[in-house]
Amino acid sequence: MNNSVNSLSTEELSAIDEELEHAPYRSAVAIDALKIVQSHRGWVSDSSIKEIANYLEMSSEELDSIATFYNLIFRRPVGENVILFCDSVSCWIRGCAKLEKHINKTLGITRGQTTEDDKFTLVPVPCLGACDKAPVMMVGDSLHENLTEESINRILEDAAVKGKER
Amino acid sequence: MITTPLTKNVHEDRRVVLVEDYEANGGYQGARKSITQMTPSECLQVIKDSNLRGRGGAGFPTGMKWSFVPMDNVSPGHKYLVCNADEMEPGTFKDRLLMECDPHQLIEGMICGSYTIQADIAYIFLRGEYVKAAETLSQAIKECYAKGYLGRSIMGTNYSLDLYLHTSAGRYICGEETALINSLEGKRANPRAKPPFPQVSGLWGRPTIVNNVETLCNISHILDHGPEWFQELGIGEDAGTKMYGVSGNVQNPGCWELPIGTTIREILEVHAGGMLPGYSFRGLLPGGGSTDFLVEEHLDLAMDYGTIGKAGSRMGTGTMIILDDKTCPVGMVKNLIDFFAHESCGFCTPCRDGLPQTAHILQDMSSGKGESRDIENLERLVKFIGSIGNTHCALAPGAMEPLQSAMKYFPEDFERHAKGKKCNYCETD
Ligand SMILES: Cc1cc2nc3c(=O)[nH]c(=O)nc-3n(C[C@H](O)[C@H](O)[C@H](O)COP(=O)(O)O)c2cc1C
Ligand code: SF4
Numbered sequence: 001m002n003n004s005v006n007s008l009s010t011e012e013l014s015a016i017d018e019e020l021e022h023a024p025y026r027s028a029v030a031i032d033a034l035k036i037v038q039s040h041r042g043w044v045s046d047s048s049i050k051e052i053a054n055y056l057e058m059s060s061e062e063l064d065s066i067a068t069f070y071n072l073i074f075r076r077p078v079g080e081n082v083i084l085f086c087d088s089v090s091c092w093i094r095g096c097a098k099l100e101k102h103i104n105k106t107l108g109i110t111r112g113q114t115t116e117d118d119k120f121t122l123v124p125v126p127c128l129g130a131c132d133k134a135p136v137m138m139v140g141d142s143l144h145e146n147l148t149e150e151s152i153n154r155i156l157e158d159a160a161v162k163g164k165e166r
Numbered sequence: 167m168i169t170t171p172l173t174k175n176v177h178e179d180r181r182v183v184l185v186e187d188y189e190a191n192g193g194y195q196g197a198r199k200s201i202t203q204m205t206p207s208e209c210l211q212v213i214k215d216s217n218l219r220g221r222g223g224a225g226f227p228t229g230m231k232w233s234f235v236p237m238d239n240v241s242p243g244h245k246y247l248v249c250n251a252d253e254m255e256p257g258t259f260k261d262r263l264l265m266e267c268d269p270h271q272l273i274e275g276m277i278c279g280s281y282t283i284q285a286d287i288a289y290i291f292l293r294g295e296y297v298k299a300a301e302t303l304s305q306a307i308k309e310c311y312a313k314g315y316l317g318r319s320i321m322g323t324n325y326s327l328d329l330y331l332h333t334s335a336g337r338y339i340c341g342e343e344t345a346l347i348n349s350l351e352g353k354r355a356n357p358r359a360k361p362p363f364p365q366v367s368g369l370w371g372r373p374t375i376v377n378n379v380e381t382l383c384n385i386s387h388i389l390d391h392g393p394e395w396f397q398e399l400g401i402g403e404d405a406g407t408k409m410y411g412v413s414g415n416v417q418n419p420g421c422w423e424l425p426i427g428t429t430i431r432e433i434l435e436v437h438a439g440g441m442l443p444g445y446s447f448r449g450l451l452p453g454g455g456s457t458d459f460l461v462e463e464h465l466d467l468a469m470d471y472g473t474i475g476k477a478g479s480r481m482g483t484g485t486m487i488i489l490d491d492k493t494c495p496v497g498m499v500k501n502l503i504d505f506f507a508h509e510s511c512g513f514c515t516p517c518r519d520g521l522p523q524t525a526h527i528l529q530d531m532s533s534g535k536g537e538s539r540d541i542e543n544l545e546r547l548v549k550f551i552g553s554i555g556n557t558h559c560a561l562a563p564g565a566m567e568p569l570q571s572a573m574k575y576f577p578e579d580f581e582r583h584a585k586g587k588k589c590n591y592c593e594t595d
Contacts, residue, residue: 022287022330023352024370030352031335035294069354069511070335072294084295088256089455090413092501093493126338126509127256127455128295131413131485132420141297 088127196386215393222378234365252341256455260409261379269306275382338509357559401427412438414488453482456564458571497592500528506565517562534588
């Protein structure tokens with residue numbers, strides 16, 4: 001494979017190569033490769049799909065069928081911070097529906113939308129496994145527990161100032 | 167003797183246990199004993215004798231599962247041990263604690279398990295959102311390679327094992343073991359037909375064992391202290407301890423390691439401190455979102471597989487979700503069905519189309535647009551979707567468990583909503 005025909009960065013390629021070292025065939029690392037590219041670019045564009053598929057010797061269609069299956073692979077641009085908002089049962093019992101409306105109002109976005117300043121994208125997520133601290137959400141890589149409207153305001157303000165959490 | 171093997175190293179502030187501290191407190195003794203002094207078949211016998219049952223939800227005897235892995239005359243190639251760390255069952259938060267706080271315990275269990283089935287490659291399949299667990303596990307894996315607990319010639323023997331951490335890209339269905347295998351292979355996570363069972367033909371067509379985090383965390387302790395010790399940890403018919411949890415409107419929600427077979431009442435009233443002021447108890451899902459409701463009359467039952475099964479539910483993951491008098495059972499079930507409908511992998515029709523239909527009826531009911539035929543329709547859907555064999559995997563029948571039991575125990579709420587009434591506690595617009 002001639003690496004120069006695609007525009008995956010050296011960093012991305014070497015991370016994918018590391019996964020390939022212990023894979024029985026190239027397409028076996030499809031999900032890892034999607035995650036690697038997304039971690040560098042924020043999301044996975046059509047051209048990224050083509051580039052990754054090319055590198056893994058699979059068709060773009062097959063790779064896209066995988067990319068669209070998984071909810072943590074973003075096939076549309078997202079904001080600097082993705083809010084993974086838990087709406088599962090324990091958080092629901094503890095009032096997450098009201099808090100989601102509070103976020104809707106505060107940021108002016110509903111599920112799947114991104115704020116105009118590209119700071120935040122709001123997506124629901126299955127149970128985050130922190131039910132004793134419900135309601136919870138993640139902003140970027142950070143988990144926030146025992147949410148209230150006040151704590152949400154604080155978390156969103158901090159994240160907006162700090163930019164991308166990593 | 168140790169009575170809380172799984173959490174003996176866990177600090178109050180949940181900081182991670184370092185390898186030195188882990189070793190100082192008896193860590194890697196179970197692995198050393200099994201790999202340097204025992205044969206794989208001796209290890210298997212100990213696990214069988216211990217009566218350990220899988221903590222991932224189904225309670226399948228671990229020793230029996232392992233015994234299906236071909237040991238002699240195996241065609242050349244790899245064998246795999248996979249840790250199911252996809253924890254996404256609504257209301258379940260036990261594996262997170264075990265991995266964030268004591269990653270070496272899981273890895274040691276995996277080394278012992280891999281040795282027993284003679285696997286040469288092991289994977290941890292970790293849900294993508296568990297960022298902190300990914301850090302603690304990666305660090306611990308590195309330490310293990312440096313110390314010779316992983317890699318070539320472990321502890322000076324001729325046994326070798328490589329362990330990789332795979333972080334997932336989401337979807338609840340990845341927790342189903344054959345879907346998990348497809349996902350590890352880089353594919354869409356659709357479940358596979360069984361047979362062949364993974365023990366014979368799993369990852370890349372090779373013998374594969376998939377076990378839950380908590381199950382694997384028990385292994386080194388059993389090998390170190392023996393099956394009798396493990397049996398005695400349990401109160402009733404089951405052996406060992408269990409990570410029990412409580413969430414909902416209770417005083418002290420949390421997760422505790424207790425003797426398996428502790429009563430629901432003790433877990434709820436002593437450990438979780440009972441209901442919050444202003445709330446009273448109406449029912450509970452004993453082990454995650456896909457288990458049947460239990461009610462007041464069941465509170466004195468032992469939380470073990472047999473007892474909860476006889477009461478018409480399942481122990482599942484052992485992490486209970488409490489329904490209170492200010493939460494509507496119709497709304498709660500709607501939340502769960504929405505989840506399952508969303509998480510259906512789309513492979514088979516009863517699940518892909520039936521769950522959204524069910525969700526639609528519950529949406530109408532909870533928003534005051536219920537009709538008298540709703541209950542009958544729900545009953546029909548429960549029968550159709552809930553029958554094992556009508557669907558390709560257990561997701562859809564599992565989804566029907568809270569619904570069918572809510573209709574049985576809380577008929578007045580369903581009837582009220584079927585009359586087109588709104589309720590104070592179903593917040594929808
Ligand atoms: C839809 C679905 C989701 C599941 N999710 C999980 C999970 O997140 N973690 C888990 O350990 N088992 C899960 N299971 C159970 C696994 O299929 C499997 O039984 C389990 O990992 C076996 O481990 P054990 O024998 O140690 O219990 C799930 C099953 C189904 C049907
Ligand atoms: S029951 Fe649902 S999740 Fe399971 S295979 Fe069928 S569609 Fe997929």
